[in-house]
Amino acid sequence: PLTATVNKQDRLEIGGCDLQTLVKQFGSPLYVLDEATLRTACRQYREAFNTYYQGTSQVIYASKAWSCLAIVSIVASEGLGFDVVSGGELHTTIKALEAMGWSTEQIAQQIYFHGNNKSHQELIFAIEIGCTIIVDNWLELETLVKLGNQTGTLSIPILLRLTPGIECHTHEYIRTGHLDSKFGFDPNQLDAVFTYVSQQPTLDCRGLHAHIGSQIFERQPHQDLGLVMVEWLKKAQNHGLVLQELNIGGGLGIRYVESDDPPSIEQWVKTVSESVMKACEIHQLPLPKLIAEPGRSLVGPACVTAYTIGSRKEIPQLRTYIAVDGGMSDNPRPITYQSRYRTVVANRMSEPCTETVTIAGKHCESGDILIKDAQLPQTQPGDILVVMATGAYNHSMASNYNRLPRPAAVLVQEGEANLIVQRETYEDLLRQDRLPQRLLS
Numbered sequence: 001p002l003t004a005t006v007n008k009q010d011r012l013e014i015g016g017c018d019l020q021t022l023v024k025q026f027g028s029p030l031y032v033l034d035e036a037t038l039r040t041a042c043r044q045y046r047e048a049f050n051t052y053y054q055g056t057s058q059v060i061y062a063s064k065a066w067s068c069l070a071i072v073s074i075v076a077s078e079g080l081g082f083d084v085v086s087g088g089e090l091h092t093t094i095k096a097l098e099a100m101g102w103s104t105e106q107i108a109q110q111i112y113f114h115g116n117n118k119s120h121q122e123l124i125f126a127i128e129i130g131c132t133i134i135v136d137n138w139l140e141l142e143t144l145v146k147l148g149n150q151t152g153t154l155s156i157p158i159l160l161r162l163t164p165g166i167e168c169h170t171h172e173y174i175r176t177g178h179l180d181s182k183f184g185f186d187p188n189q190l191d192a193v194f195t196y197v198s199q200q201p202t203l204d205c206r207g208l209h210a211h212i213g214s215q216i217f218e219r220q221p222h223q224d225l226g227l228v229m230v231e232w233l234k235k236a237q238n239h240g241l242v243l244q245e246l247n248i249g250g251g252l253g254i255r256y257v258e259s260d261d262p263p264s265i266e267q268w269v270k271t272v273s274e275s276v277m278k279a280c281e282i283h284q285l286p287l288p289k290l291i292a293e294p295g296r297s298l299v300g301p302a303c304v305t306a307y308t309i310g311s312r313k314e315i316p317q318l319r320t321y322i323a324v325d326g327g328m329s330d331n332p333r334p335i336t337y338q339s340r341y342r343t344v345v346a347n348r349m350s351e352p353c354t355e356t357v358t359i360a361g362k363h364c365e366s367g368d369i370l371i372k373d374a375q376l377p378q379t380q381p382g383d384i385l386v387v388m389a390t391g392a393y394n395h396s397m398a399s400n401y402n403r404l405p406r407p408a409a410v411l412v413q414e415g416e417a418n419l420i421v422q423r424e425t426y427e428d429l430l431r432q433d434r435l436p437q438r439l440l441s
């Protein structure tokens, strides 16, 4: 978890940096990413696989959680690869790795390209780079064969994504593994898919992929997934396909509020490793290269969002609202998934919590509520409210709703803060606008 401390001025520090000072320097709202926490989570995944899985393994970061040049470069330096789901995420990853001096071959080996509706342009981009494409459906399989023939490419590395039909208890919108999902091949079509793939010299099918959902606390679904996927490997073998890679997706949940109780990274890796090893033993298969693609559990706990408190509205006997200078545009998760968050007042860390307030954003929308019924000390306008564990699916899902410029992000480490995403300006908001001449006359 996050390395947060309270300094002599009774103020919150993260990565040795005082939050109030950071806001003075970089503005508000502000995403504050703790480098040590991110690096530790990367290491926990790598070390746990080395400990519990007897075959080779690879951890790839699900960029959708938050992709930017600095994060790619930190994650890559910890030995992780990347799951990308769009040309934009692919471009960002390539640019960061090139800046680190990586060759195209090195880059290609570390990238897996996902998506249920990749465009021709995106597929060609992926083919040119040479990364592994995780094929989602029949159209994509056939398109790849065509594009491979057009570009004279043989052996395009692919994994096949399948829908495992495993239920898990997470929000409906972030469940992906149940049979009624838009992602992946129906496992009932496995025979047909394997037959087709084994006849295509354009394709080099390396293995299988499945992902059952996100923010998952139970261990059983991933244990079941390991067993199901190894059965598929066996089936592939019966078709004469020797598949060396098994990608079990991501999905490990994190603690947002006290009552959340997810397994640790180590426990999760142990569960999936043991499940795959056991199933391989039963089916007498060699251990595949086991790939996991976590997003939230790597970057989620490593970041907080600092806001400045503004107006206050008291409705007697009903509710007190405290408004902050951001909201659903920098964190759309509460309004989208009813997600809950923990909060503290950065400049009143040891003051007792004496009131229950609802933290509202500044957007013109009644549902723009960040936290309902938070326990806070008595606050004043200008105080710094910090929302914890905002690293995953916050900046990456941020919008310009109501034409709010998106906040800056800083990376903190041993008392040093570096800007990693610049705050948008009003000019940035106009950058893509065009005004046709005829509207001016």
Ligand code: LLP
Binding pocket: 062, 064, 065, 083, 114, 174, 176, 211, 213, 214, 215, 249, 250, 251, 252, 293, 294, 295, 296, 297, 333, 337, 392, 393
């Ligand atoms: N692999 C695939 C194929 C995925 O679809 C996802 C997440 C991941 C890996 C990473 O899952 P994680 O380890 O982060 O749980 N916007 C939602 C989450 C959507 C997750 C989509 N897929 C949220 O804010 O909760």
